[in-house]
Amino acid sequence: MQVLYDSKSSRLDSGTYFDGVLGSKLAFMYVTCGDLKEGRRVFDTIANEKVFMWNLIMNEYSKMGNFKESVYLFKKMIKLRVEADSYTFSCVLKCLAALGSIKEGASVHGYLLKLGFGCYSTVFNSLIAFYFKCGKVKNACKLFDEMNDRDVVSWNSMISGYAANGLAEKGFEMFIEMLNSNFYVDLASMIIVLSGCVNCGDLEFGRTVHTFAMKSGFSREIAFNNTLLDMYAKCGDLDSALRVFEKMGERSVVSWTSMIAGYARKGVSDGAIRLFRGMEREGVKPDVFSITSILHACARDGILETGKDVHGYIKENDMQSNLFVSNALMDMYAKCGSMEDAESVYSEMPMKDIVSWNTMIGGYSKNCFPNEALNLFVAMIQVLEPNGITMACILPACASLAALERGREIHGYILRNGYSSDKHVLNAIIDMYAKCGVLVLARLLFDMISIKDIYSWTVMIAGYGMHGFGSEAIAAFNDMRRAGIEPDEVSFISVLYACVHSGLVDEGWRFFNIMRYECKIEPKLEHYGCMVDLLSRSGNLSKAYRFIEMMPIAPDATIWGALLRGCRIHHDVKLAEKVAEHVFMLEPENKGYYVLLANIYAEAEKWEEVKNLRDKIGRRRGLKKNQGCSWIEIKGKVNIFTTGGNSHPQAKKIESLLKKLRLKMEEEGYFLKIRYALINTDEMEQEVSLCGHSEKLAMAFGILSLPPGKTIRVTKNLKVCSDCHEMANFMSKTAGREIVLRDSNRFHHFKDGHCSCRGFW
């Protein structure tokens, strides 16, 4: 080896012409040692190279995904009249299939028939695989029918090809035919059939194959068992997967990864992490596949700490260059809410694929960085073509901004670029319109979907819920079940949430019980949160307290917080004090809860307690600030207002309009509910004059800027305050304007002095 290296530096650089054994060996050495670039350089200097070397280099390009280069070399060798063999044809057909070049593949087909390769089953098998990969099922079948000497690979290629084209059942028929005709079935046939079961979700046929394998001895093969347990896991039968796993005599990293991925997919993240630790204990070294799966598990449950440990392992073992690993790492950080870490992974990636972009866009969208998501989307479409998933990732950014005009623009982009047939995209569009306040349009698009999946229904139910249309949400939920779609935990959250926002206590209980007893879904924190909210708002405070105490899982601050809000609505100071203890213990740094308790005291005119609480807060540093902020989109521009803000160019006009409105309100006998605004949520200062909340400023700006008759759409990052709510009611009446205000919790439609929330917010 050393000699060859030396000869390279001295002879190649001086331009020596290689033509013999030495050059060939040198190129071979480089390629097989992983330096394809250098191998190719030497290869290009050799005249009359043998077909073996052409095949080797073509195959290397194919392995690294550079199919075009491989095809180029094939064409070059034909031009140079190098005699291609069956290996060459197999390789080029694989590359052409990957490129989707049906025409070129068909001409290779013609060419090899002309050369007399018609008698080679190897070449025919490659052609069958080629046609299946290009979706040309008929061509593949015709070839198979015409074959004189089919071997096991021909049969396997047919079964596998059928499954890849969504026709797994046809493949199963062929498999049965193989067995009936006593044709030799090999390990690959068994693995292919099990993959087919995964493909069409046919767990029963998978079980049959399992029984057959027990009798025929395949169940001793590790590769078979790996596929078998993966089949069980992917078809949702984790118990059977675990049984196979436990019985396996020998386990490889593949076996462990299939189990870990199975648990992660089902959302049993702690189980996945336990398995991962078990694998390490048994001395099985995690590879890129298992690392990706464990990251997925951390992402599912937001387990940042374990995710960071895994990141450390990735760095130590130099796995960052694997795209799957880096993408899963970014996704983990994004799902754990740490966009800074996701950004740092993203910026260090030398190569990015569409998943990398989509993950970042989706991460920004969901972590309240809609502008970053939109900017990244614009940057992305300059350099690569987005896909349906990109659309499903970017639409929530418009939804979270309630930026209807941007949402419409993207909807237009989707229609123009042909993404509208993708179900995920359609669901995201419906969600976007619902969250931007145009529920009618959301419903119209929903009705246009011919086959609605659980996501379509859930989006619609949630849409009705956030607009306060509880009975419509319930009707949609029932329609979904009638359509044969079983609700999952998310659809239950949506319907419970809808009950909360319409004050439908009995219905809420009914759904909670259906979920537990009929659908056998274990309630999670979100479901308990809805129930506590429902009980608290409707005044069943002590019942809510007992309900929390009975919860089988530990309640978090949001659960106690919901009860604390209920205490405020129903003026129960004593219980509030008890509840606040829990809240402060669980989230001591959240300023909002101190403000809430202070308001409860203020409304009960317990000024001494208000003072004590304020002193206590004053002593505590580092409380989370929750700056109130509202925005309104006008002519595609998002105008942002903060509480008491006067930096807007039209600040004076806005202020004078608000003053006029308030005077008018007083004249018409509106008694300002100052007590609601005693403690300013944003600044913790006692309100003495007007409540200068951001939503008021944004609504007033809407009246000033939009033509009469146009709906004013305002979005606020926090819950709307009662004083602002009152004023919005008044504005809708006196200005004759329809106002749609989306706060952090729900929609309020103000029209003719009334709000759609009917007091439930």
Added chain:
DNA sequence: TTAGGGTTAG
């Protein structure tokens, strides 16, 4: 030549 585990979407 066919064949086993991994990432983005409510």
